[in-house]
Amino acid sequence: xxxxxxxxxxxxxxxxxxxxxxxxxxxxxxxxxxxxxxxxxxxxxxxxxxxxxxxxxxxxxxxxxxxxxxxxxxxxxxxxxxxxxxxxxxxxxxxxxxxxxxxxxxxxxxxxxxxx
Numbered sequence: 398x399x400x401x402x403x404x405x406x407x408x409x410x411x412x413x414x415x416x417x418x419x420x421x422x423x424x425x426x427x428x429x430x431x432x433x434x435x436x437x438x439x440x441x442x443x444x445x446x447x448x449x450x451x452x453x454x455x456x457x458x459x460x461x462x463x464x465x466x467x468x469x470x471x472x473x474x475x476x477x478x479x480x481x482x483x484x485x486x487x488x489x490x491x492x493x494x495x496x497x498x499x500x501x502x503x504x505x506x507x508x509x510x511x512x513x
Contacts, residue, residue, distance in 0.1 A: 400483040404466035411459030422448030436505040454497035462490040
């Protein structure tokens with residue numbers, strides 16, 4: 398049950414983070430919230446690109462994790478298999494968020510870097 402609650406909170410935070418990145422990608426010069434790396438903050442265009450890309454990844458990952466956690470809880474509530482699946486969902490969500498950051502940074506390097 399505790400892992401399910403952590404999954405729900407984590408998935409909702411990923412969704413909220415995705416919405417914030419999407420919203421703040423349009424804020425001119427406001428680099429307080431969002432995908433903040435050296436490359437992303439290098440220009441207004443890079444900032445918008447990075448936050449829009451990352452927001453899509455986070456919204457998808459959070460939505461999938463939320464649905465998977467709810468489905469696993471509904472079908473396998475309280476069983477050992479259900480708990481293992483909940484832990485797997487949490488690990489997968491964490492991996493998806495980290496990988497999305499690496500993917501966006503790679504896309505920034507490819508798209509906006511002349512000498513790197």
